[in-house]
Amino acid sequence: MPFSFSSEQKQTVLWLALGLGVVALLIKLGPILAPFVAAAIMAYALNPVVDWLSTKGVKKLALPRQLAVLAVILLVFAVLLVLALIVIPVVQKEIPLLQEQIPSFLAKINAVVAPKLRELGIHVRLDGTGVKRILSQYFSASGDETWSKLLASVKVGGVALLGWLVTLALVPIALFYLLLDWHAILRRVENMIPRRWATRSVGLAHEVDQLLAQYLRGQLAVMLVLCIYYSVSLGIAGLEVALPVGIITGLLIFIPYIGFGLGMILALIAAVLQFDGLHGLVVVATVYGIGQVIEGFFLTPRLVGERIGLHPLTVIFALLAFGQLFGFVGILLALPASAILAVAFKHVRIHYFNSSFYRQS
Numbered sequence: 001m002p003f004s005f006s007s008e009q010k011q012t013v014l015w016l017a018l019g020l021g022v023v024a025l026l027i028k029l030g031p032i033l034a035p036f037v038a039a040a041i042m043a044y045a046l047n048p049v050v051d052w053l054s055t056k057g058v059k060k061l062a063l064p065r066q067l068a069v070l071a072v073i074l075l076v077f078a079v080l081l082v083l084a085l086i087v088i089p090v091v092q093k094e095i096p097l098l099q100e101q102i103p104s105f106l107a108k109i110n111a112v113v114a115p116k117l118r119e120l121g122i123h124v125r126l127d128g129t130g131v132k133r134i135l136s137q138y139f140s141a142s143g144d145e146t147w148s149k150l151l152a153s154v155k156v157g158g159v160a161l162l163g164w165l166v167t168l169a170l171v172p173i174a175l176f177y178l179l180l181d182w183h184a185i186l187r188r189v190e191n192m193i194p195r196r197w198a199t200r201s202v203g204l205a206h207e208v209d210q211l212l213a214q215y216l217r218g219q220l221a222v223m224l225v226l227c228i229y230y231s232v233s234l235g236i237a238g239l240e241v242a243l244p245v246g247i248i249t250g251l252l253i254f255i256p257y258i259g260f261g262l263g264m265i266l267a268l269i270a271a272v273l274q275f276d277g278l279h280g281l282v283v284v285a286t287v288y289g290i291g292q293v294i295e296g297f298f299l300t301p302r303l304v305g306e307r308i309g310l311h312p313l314t315v316i317f318a319l320l321a322f323g324q325l326f327g328f329v330g331i332l333l334a335l336p337a338s339a340i341l342a343v344a345f346k347h348v349r350i351h352y353f354n355s356s357f358y359r360q361s
Contacts, residue, residue: 034167035166035167035168035170035171036170036174037333038167038171039170039172039174039175039178040174040178041336042076042175043175043178043179043182044212044336046072046073046076046175046179047179047182048213049072050065050068050069050072050179050182053068053072054068065180066180069179069180070176072179073172073176073179077172083247086243086244086247190202204343204344204347207343208336208339208340208343211339211342211343212336212339215339219253219254221299222253222295222299222300223250223251223253223254224250225250225299226249226250226253226291226294226295226299227246227247227249227250227251228246228250229246229250229291229294230242230245230246230247230249230250230263230267230287230288230291231243231245231246231250232246233246233290234246234267234284234287237280238275238283239267239270239271239274239280239284240270240274241270245266245267245270248263248266249262249263249264249266249267249288249291250263253295260288260291260292260295263288264284264285264288267284267287267288268281271283271284314338314342318337318338318341319334321334322334322337
């Protein structure tokens with residue numbers, strides 16, 4: 001008797017194929033989805049504030065949801081503007097200082113490295129004069145090719161800059177409409193789930209929501225505390241770029257280990273350019289060592305919690321893997337996807353331990 005699909009099986013295959021096609025289309029459209037994905041993640045994080053303003057509000061004065069959404073968006077962009085106004089002027093002030101100290105920094109490197117290179121038969125000067133000569137030789141040897149590459153890069157860079165401007169303009173627009181219709185969108189998504197999977201899917205979604213909410217809120221608190229700590233500590237140590245470096249380090253803490261390492265490298269470079277001798281390096285290393293202890297033993301366990309299940313290595317791997325697979329959109333989706341996978345793995349693990357395959361000896 002020839003094998004045949006039942007009507008229900010045919011419908012299952014049809015809808016699964018259609019769903020896979022939609023997923024493939026979304027992956028193909030990844031570059032243009034970046035502002036919408038970024039807005040969706042921001043809407044998820046900001047929706048509790050909008051709900052509070054539109055139900056309770058300040059002194060029990062509830063706002064219409066449209067005004068609550070607008071107020072929250074304006075507050076977020078005001079905070080970003082304040083950060084930019086704090087960091088950019090300080091960086092603009094310190095860049096000339098760093099440029100003045102680069103020749104002496106190169107002279108120090110040349111005094112240490114050049115003799116060892118001469119022992120290997122390499123005669124190169126790493127001071128300002130030597131670097132200028134190397135650059136002039138390179139540009140004179142490949143003049144036409146260099147200019148053609150430069151013009152091509154400017155053209156590509158201009159297109160990329162235009163794309164970023166469009167993305168930045170779309171984010172607040174998409175964020176406004178997502179926050180405005182957030183609960184209606186969630187209801188539509190829930191209604192699209194097959195009824196036999198609805199209860200289980202909603203339960204898993206609530207688990208993911210609790211995991212992500214606790215992680216994100218805890219990480220934001222850790223970032224705020226560390227921004228203050230590094231800015232104040234580096235300022236007390238006398239580092240002239242303490243404020244921007246401290247803020248950047250605190251914000252980069254969101255990426256475990258990598259963010260801390262990048263912030264410390266920036267501070268060490270600034271210390272080498274500003275101070276003579278090893279005093280600046282020792283002070284910066286001490287500040288960052290104490291900061292790592294405070295974060296690892298006090299802030300993260302208390303504010304984020306150890307029961308979250310998102311191991312730092314899991315976050316790093318998710319960022320790298322999703323970035324490699326889906327580019328910038330993948331980086332945005334890395335944290336929500338890792339939370340979903342963590343919840344799914346927990347249920348698969350429970351199912352595995354309860355299965356006869358595992359229990360049967």
